[in-house]
Structures are given as C-alpha cells and as structure tokens.
C-alpha cells in the first residue's frame with residue numbers, strides 16, 4: 001500500500017522519518033497544503049490553528065524543495081517565540097534525519113549567540129529564527145540570505161501582536177525579491193492581511209476550518225462564580241478532573257504567581273510561567289510541564305505563546321483575555337494533534353457579554369457548566385482511585401517477599417474491610433476538605449458583586465431576619481453545630497432559627513423577627529476559640545451594609561480570590577480587538593529583567609526533589625500532597 005505521505009509527493013527518506021515519528025496519515029492541513037507548496041512557485045497564506053500539524057505542512061515541502069548539496073541558507077522560518085523556534089527546529093531535524101547534509105539552525109534570543117554564529121558559519125540550509133536575534137545576526141553581517149528561496153512566517157498574527165512588524169520588514173528586505181513567502185496564522189486581523197498584501201504576489205489561500213473558528217476538537221465551557229470564589233472554583237474544577245493536565249491563563253504576572261503559589265501551598269503540582277522569569281527559569285518550568293512532572297501551568301498570554309505541548313486536557317481561563325483573539329490562542333493549547341480538549345472560562349455574572357462576543361468570533365457556542373458539589377468531587381476522586389488500584393501494574397517478583405507479612409497484618413480483616421481502608425486512606429482527605437463545601441455557582445442574573453454580608457438576592461424568608469455571623473466551615477462548624485452554638489449562646493430555641501447558609505469564614509442564618517432582639521441582648525462577649533464572635537443584621541438587597549470585613553489572603557475556599565490585583569499588565573497591543581474597545585496598553589514582555597523566580601516554599605517534598613528521580617507524576621489524587 002502506498003504511504004499517504006508518498007501520495008502527496010513526499011520522498012521516501014522523509015516519509016520514513018515521519019513514519020518513525022508515528023505520523024500515519026497526513027492531517028487535513030497537511031493534505032491541503034503539501035501539494036500546493038510542493039509546486040514551489042506560489043506565495044501562500046494558510047489560516048490554521050496551532051496544533052493542527054502546521055510544522056509538517058510547510059516543513060515537508062521545504063525539504064523537497066531545498067538543495068542539500070549546497071550549504072547556503074535557502075529557507076528562513078520566522079516565528080514569535082523561542083519555544084516555538086526550538087520546536088520547529090527539532091521537528092525539521094526529525095523530518096530530515098535521513099537526508100544527508102541537511103542542516104538546520106535555531107536562532108533565538110536569550111541563548112549564546114556565538115554558538116549560533118558558529119553553526120551558521122559551518123553552513124545551514126534552513127534557518128529557524130525569532131525576529132530580534134535574526135536582526136542582530138543580520139546586523140553583524142554574519143549571514144547571507146541572497147540564496148533564500150522560501151520564507152515562512154509562522155504564527156504571523158502572534159508576531160505582529162508582539163510588535164515584530166518592523167523587524168519582519170527589515171529581515172525580509174535582506175532576502176531576494178523572487179523568494180516565495182508562506183504565511184501561517186491562526187487569525188487574520190487586518191495587520192496580517194496587510195503583510196499578505198505588501199509582501200505576496202497573488203498568494204494561494206487555504207483556510208483550514210472556518211475562518212477564525214477555534215479548533216473543532218475543543219469544547220468551550222464557562223462557569224459563573226463570584227469573583228471571590230474564583231480560586232475555590234479553580235480548585236474544584238481541578239479536583240473534579242483527577243487526570244487534568246492544564247494551562248491556566250491569568251492576566252498579570254502577579255496573578256500567575258499568586259495562583260501558582262496558592263495551588264502549590266494547597267498541595268497541587270503547579271508552577272508559574274511569566275515574562276519576569278529568566279529564559280533558563282522559563283525553560284525549566286516548561287521542561288517540567290512537558291515531561292508531565294507538573295500538572296498545572298499557570299501562565300500569562302505572552303509567556304504561553306508558542307507553547308506546544310501535546311495532550312493538554314484543559315485550558316482554564318482564570319481571567320478572560322482582554323483581546324478576544326487571544327482566546328483562540330489560549331484555547332489552541334489544548335485539542336492538539338487530533339486530540340480533544342476543553343477550554344474553560346471562570347467568569348463572574350458581569351462577563352457573560354464577553355463570552356457571547358467570543359462565541360461570535362470563534363463561531364462556536366459555549367456550554368454553561370455548573371461547578372460540581374463537594375459530594376460530586378469526592379465521588380469522582382474515589383472512583384479515580386479505585387480505577388487506579390484496579391489498573392496498577394503489580395511488580396510480582398518484588399512484592400512477593402512481603403506478601404506473607406502483609407497477609408498477616410490483614411488477617412483479621414475481611415476483603416471488604418481492606419478495600420474500605422485502602423480507599424479511605426486517600427479519600428478521607430477529600431471528604432474532610434469538601435465537608436460542608438458551599439455551592440460556588442452564581443447565577444447569570446446574579447448581577448454584580450455582592451457585599452459580603454448583605455448578599456443581594458439572599459433575602460430573608462417571610463417573618464425572619466437574616467443575620468451574619470463570623471463563624472463558618474473553617475471553624476469546623478456544620479449547620480447543626482452553628483444552630484446549637486447560636487441557640488446556646490443566644491438563649492433561644494432552635495425553632496426560631498430558619499435557613500442556615502454555612503460559608504467558609506462566615507455564615508448567614510435566619511431568626512424569627514420576634515426573637516431577634518433577645519438574641520442580640522444575650523449574644524454579648526461570646527467567644528469561640530478565644531475569638532470574639534459577632535452577629536449582625538444583613539443589609540438585604542440594599543447593595544450591602546458596608547463595612548464588610550476585609551478578607552485578605554487567597555487560598556482555600558475560605559479565602560477570597562478574584563480580581564483586583566495591582567499587577568503589571570503584560571503584552572497587550574493597542575490595535576487588538578478588546579471587548580469594550582479599551583486599549584491593551586502595558587509593556588511588552590520578553591525582558592528578563594528582574595528574575596523574581598521563587599522556589600516556592602510550599603512545594604511538597606516530592607516536587608522539590610523528585611523530578612530528577614524521573615518518577616512521572618500523573619496528578620491523580622494519590623500523587624499529590626494535598627491540603628494538610
């Protein structure tokens with residue numbers, strides 16, 4: 001049977017190389033582009049998402065068109081980030097491994113330029129470069145582009161978004177006029193159109209998927225929560241997906257650090273990726289993620305550009321991006337190489353409009369999802385554990401020697417008891433944490449932030465007054481505990497208490513109107529664990545009673561999350577489409593100015609020391625040190 005890549009016109013050496021990579025059939029973009037590009041005499045515009053097999057779509061035809069007997073640069077591939085540059089270089093080296101004399105060089109900032117210059121001097125046919133470093137090398141007159149026949153602009157929209165327009169102009173001006181330009185872009189904003197118009201001659205245009213449409217393999221979901229519950233919602237989503245391997249997007253560097261830091265403290269396998277990390281630090285973080293030694297990568301838009309990691313199960317938009325187009329790039333980190341993925345937005349009720357705008361842009365509808373209850377999470381985790389136990393590979397020869405002693409230890413227990421105990425070992429932690437976990441879902445018509453005490457929409461039942469109390473589930477109170485505490489200290493009957501709404505550090509409860517005065521009269525100087533206990537009337541839909549306690553911190557469900565950070569904004573670009581027309585502003589990321597990497601002290605033992613040991617951590621509940 002003829003190999004499908006051979007059918008497209010790819011030579012045996014390259015076909016064998018891609019077979020070794022496990023490519024059996026061309027992806028749709030490869031099927032469409034390879035025959036066109038192989039002709040070698042067209043400019044080309046490919047509108048395609050990341051993760052669709054783009055690199056081979058242009059890489060394979062390039063290998064057919066280049067003369068490897070010559071050692072002169074004949075193809076230049078420009079891309080926005082170092083990560084993508086390294087990825088493309090590695091892919092092309094793999095594709096060309098059977099071609100004798102084939103040389104590819106990666107030219108990117110933040111690495112030793114001397115080594116790159118040396119490789120260029122020795123002779124290369126294909127240069128893969130980020131624009132800044134490429135210009136530097138051109139400025140040193142260290143490269144001769146007079147033999148360049150093909151220029152590929154990969155992720156063109158990203159390059160423009162990052163402000164590389166002028167650099168690209170300068171670089172292209174050093175290449176021959178008759179070269180062919182192949183442009184790939186996930187979106188087609190006017191700036192990219194302009195490039196196509198200025199630098200190309202009647203390009204062949206191919207749209208893989210519908211214009212601006214996100215990858216069809218990606219499902220889009222949103223959860224509505226109050227801003228202060230965002231972090232708790234994130235944790236719940238993660239806990240409900242024991243095998244999650246996700247990129248979590250935040251707006252600012254500070255946000256990424258805060259979220260990552262708190263996740264680590266809470267026992268999750270996470271780290272932050274942002275522009276204040278040195279290149280070396282970024283590489284380290286990325287390597288851990290790529291090798292799956294990390295489960296949650298918390299990133300800014302700019303830092304995450306070009307991230308090409310397969311099998312990312314979820315993209316979580318902890319904050320929505322300012323520019324709608326960024327959503328396509330964010331969500332494109334999942335659903336790669338034919339896999340399915342889920343892109344999740346955690347929003348507050350005021351952001352529904354933004355979701356509708358994104359829907360229009362990507363041409364797909366979001367599903368409104370409900371955050372699972374504590375019970376759901378516990379159940380999910382329990383069965384994940386059960387499946388793991390069921391599927392674990394038993395090292396018979398090693399464990400054999402211990403079996404008699406183990407059997408002795410369990411001699412008294414029935415099979416059922418043993419199973420119960422093993423399951424409880426891991427499961428109890430979840431039960432404990434999710435005991436009395438509040439419902440985090442906020443409804444779409446639940447407009448705006450509620451004040452902490454006077455929660456709008458939480459009116460008292462007829463004949464009752466709703467009261468605030470500064471005790472909650474973090475004090476190990478159940479509803480019953482709270483009821484007895486209030487009744488004992490307030491010297492009122494349990495019958496006069498109405499609904500009890502147990503929260504984290506505080507709660508609400510209803511008291512019959514007739515009993516309110518006596519409750520307040522008796523409830524004086526009440527303490528719990530050496531802490532003064534307060535009860536207050538809520539403002540009941542008047543927009544809050546004011547004076548809500550400040551709820552600093554950010555951590556478990558007991559703490560506030562949400563917006564309001566003063567973090568420096570990364571990236572941004574004046575011209576991009578924003579929801580409200582507001583300009584992006586902010587400074588360009590990419591400088592490695594201040595280091596600022598933290599060796600998070602909250603990191604668990606295994607995470608700090610364990611990576612080199614190679615123990616692959618898959619993030620199941622048993623792999624994580626959870627909240628203590």
Ligand code: AMP
Nearest residue numbers: 023025026027050051052053054055337
């Ligand atoms: P790309 O869009 O080039 O970044 O490719 C995304 C992922 O798909 C990479 O990991 C590639 O190795 C993989 N890939 C590309 N083409 C194929 C193919 N024809 N069959 C299987 N995997 C592929």
